[in-house]
Amino acid sequence: MDIVKGNMGWIEVVCGPMFSGKSEELIRRLRRAEIARQRVQIFKPALDQRYAESEIVSHSDLRIPADLVASGAEILDKIDARTEVIGIDEAQFLGAELVEVAQKLADMGKRVIVAGLDTDYLGRPFEPVPLLMTVAEEVTKLLAICVRCGNPAKHTQRLVASEERILVGAGGMYEARCRRCFEPLAAAASADKDKEKNRKANPSPR
Numbered sequence: 077m078d079i080v081k082g083n084m085g086w087i088e089v090v091c092g093p094m095f096s097g098k099s100e101e102l103i104r105r106l107r108r109a110e111i112a113r114q115r116v117q118i119f120k121p122a123l124d125q126r127y128a129e130s131e132i133v134s135h136s137d138l139r140i141p142a143d144l145v146a147s148g149a150e151i152l153d154k155i156d157a158r159t160e161v162i163g164i165d166e167a168q169f170l171g172a173e174l175v176e177v178a179q180k181l182a183d184m185g186k187r188v189i190v191a192g193l194d195t196d197y198l199g200r201p202f203e204p205v206p207l208l209m210t211v212a213e214e215v216t217k218l219l220a221i222c223v224r225c226g227n228p229a230k231h232t233q234r235l236v237a238s239e240e241r242i243l244v245g246a247g248g249m250y251e252a253r254c255r256r257c258f259e260p261l262a263a264a265a266s267a268d269k270d271k272e273k274n275r276k277a278n279p280s281p282r
């Protein structure tokens with residue numbers, strides 16, 4: 077964002093699939109704000125504890141301290157009035173209320189940078205990120221590299237059987253895939269197969 081006068085706030089969204097560099101980009105923007113001696117607060121959902129308890133950690137091991145929150149509303153509670161820049165990672169786990177929270181913060185004159193998945197493991201819009209994109213001043217959509225063919229990848233391929241929309245991934249549960257290599261039904265189909273196996277192993281009593 078350039079040429080901003082007065083203390084106008086705004087919303088920036090950084091979206092894309094897993095491994096596309098969302099956390100790296102978020103950390104880069106927050107570091108630069110800190111270098112400019114701005115007051116920065118950083119949040120991530122308590123749900124995602126893949127790596128460190130109170131840090132955002134990228135797949136390339138960049139790190140920045142973050143406060144854990146259970147909901148979007150908790151961000152509002154924890155905001156210091158003097159804060160100028162707010163970073164939020166893994167927005168897809170913070171629910172629909174995050175849109176209103178981000179709007180409130182921007183209306184208060186704060187720069188709000190939100191990173192998160194824009195689509196789920198079936199390639200469907202993953203709220204609240206798509207809604208945040210519509211209310212944002214600036215949207216950056218990043219792509220990963222398809223692990224199958226090396227093309228730009230916009231999808232997060234789930235590699236384990238589950239139909240849960242939210243399945244917090246340890247290593248090896250997800251990979252980046254391009255449009256051609258993405259197999260959205262593979263995770264759902266293997267989940268069906270598992271159910272079938274369980275049904276045969278434990279037939280329901282009549």
Ligand code: ADP
Nearest residue numbers: 094095096097098099100134135136220221252
């Ligand atoms: P995100 O937050 O979008 O999941 P990160 O910022 O945590 O992404 O990680 C991005 C880094 O992941 C890249 O800079 C690269 O080092 C690494 N990486 C691993 N696999 C891939 C891939 N398939 N495509 C692109 N980057 C990858």
Ligand code: ZN
Nearest residue numbers: 222225254257
């Ligand atoms: Zn591919």
